Amino acid sequence: MPDNNELNVINQKMSDASIPQFEAEVSPLEADIMGAFVEDALDVQDAVDSAIEGDVDHE
Numbered sequence: 001m002p003d004n005n006e007l008n009v010i011n012q013k014m015s016d017a018s019i020p021q022f023e024a025e026v027s028p029l030e031a032d033i034m035g036a037f038v039e040d041a042l043d044v045q046d047a048v049d050s051a052i053e054g055d056v057d058h059e
Contacts, residue, residue: 002033010034 002010010030017024031037042050 010026010033013024013026013030014034016022026034026036
């Protein structure tokens with residue numbers, strides 16, 4: 001868990017990132033804390049469960 005100083009830096013970088021054409025640089029850890037890498041892909045079981053069974057009529 002980041003300390004208060006690190007959170008302040010992250011908050012400032014998030015604020016900077018909202019400025020058009022400003023490129024705020026963040027570390028991979030900072031990006032992770034900011035929620036940049038939220039995994040929302042299907043897991044294997046969900047993919048299998050969503051597979052189409054049987055023939056599909058392509059008219």
